[in-house]
Amino acid sequence: MRKLTVAEQEKIKLLTKNQVSLTLIEPTETGLKKSIMDATGSVRSYLKSENIHDYELQNQGTKSKIIIQTIIHTGFKIIKSKASLYRPSTKNGDPRIWFYNLKKIADPNDIIAIAYFDDRFQIFNLTKLDVRSLIYSSIQNPFQDLINAINTTENEVAFELLAMLRKIANAGPIPSMVNADTSVGRTLETALGIEINSSKNPDYKGIELKSFRNNRTNRKNLFAQVPDWKLSKFKSSAEILDNFGYQRDEDFKLYCTVSAITRNSQGLSLRIDGEIKQLIENSEKQEVGDFVVWKLDKLHHRLKSKHKETFWVEAESTRINDREHFQYKLVEHTKKPIASQFDLLIEQGIITLDHLIKRNSRGRVVEKGPLFKIKPMGIELLFPPSESYSLI
CATH class of the missing domain: 3.30.70.3570 (MvaI/BcnI restriction endonuclease, recognition domain)
Structure with missing residues (x-):
């Protein structure tokens, strides 16, 4: 993957601050044309650590393809989509991943962020999406709703435990x-x-x-x-x-x-x-x-x-x-x-x-x-x- 720009790094810092766990992938020109991307090591590691998918346990061939529901965030709108995770029958069956409708939001060498929440992938174009403006917008939007939902879920147990500790302390x-x-x-x-x-x-x-x-x-x-x-x-x-x-x-x-x-x-x-x-x-x-x-x-x-x-x-x-x-x-x-x-x-x-x-x-x-x-x-x-x- 190419080196991230300063703007892309700042967006990741903001997302991390808001409890968003994610991985990144960079579609190439060839990949966009053929609707195929390599599931890189960092992507495979993320999917495995988050208990989403383990390519090591997946057989080769189309019969073993996994489909996961996906939401593509464009800002004030979303695109309902799907992701396919598979290992082709050819060669060593190198892991592949593809998000349907990705071509609508991505150009070659854009950085695509992949998160997982509500039993589905949540993806967006990190390069192009104005992450800060959407999160802090006075106008409610789907991306803001996603970040707030992740924040609430991630902090729910912490606030529960904090309340118990305060009761003990008092x-x-x-x-x-x-x-x-x-x-x-x-x-x-x-x-x-x-x-x-x-x-x-x-x-x-x-x-x-x-x-x-x-x-x-x-x-x-x-x-x-x-x-x-x-x-x-x-x-x-x-x-x-x-x-x-x-x-x-x-x-x-x-x-x-x-x-x-x-x-x-x-x-x-x-x-x-x-x-x-x-x-x-x-x-x-x-x-x-x-x-x-x-x-x-x-x-x-x-x-x-x-x-x-x-x-x-x-x-x-x-x-x-x-x-x-x-x-x-x-x-x-x-x-x-x-x-x-x-x-x-x-x-x-x-x-x-x-x-x-x-x-x-x-x-x-x-x-x-x-x-x-x-x-x-x-x-x-x-x-x-x-x-x-x-x-x-």
């Missing part, structure tokens, strides 16, 4: 469920009626909840992810513990933070190898060297799936009758992390890794991580501009 400080660092999160989730579990999925209807005490120096948990054992020199958390652990009371443990900018007291550090797209943990012991790795693509996927939408809930901690209580006070609402920033923040030591491994007196090895954590200053570097809400 009830005053809540006694901690347990005496532990994790109690600030467990207490809030219990108050919300969320079952405590080890699921990797977001906590509340697609929104991840991350609670923390209002100490601005505290790092915040992003997600837990074990190494790729198949690619690693060490094949288990027990092996990491055996090489770098220490005795503490009845437990043999390894509780430490690992960074890319310095070695810790165990001689461990991180580094990113951009050529092979891996995050590597290294020991200063020559006989050990590089001992575990993570695929960067896997870490990016975990980040995007875990934090597609997140409420970072700040709590004030007080002690009442010798028991910790939490007054939940503020929410920072983030969406759609910038995966490419993850690597940079690791290299800058803003995102770090915590090992939480121990072998108890019964000989059982327990691993609560590895946990990827981010310093508070990194939130605004990893996510687009956020919204903040006071709870009291």
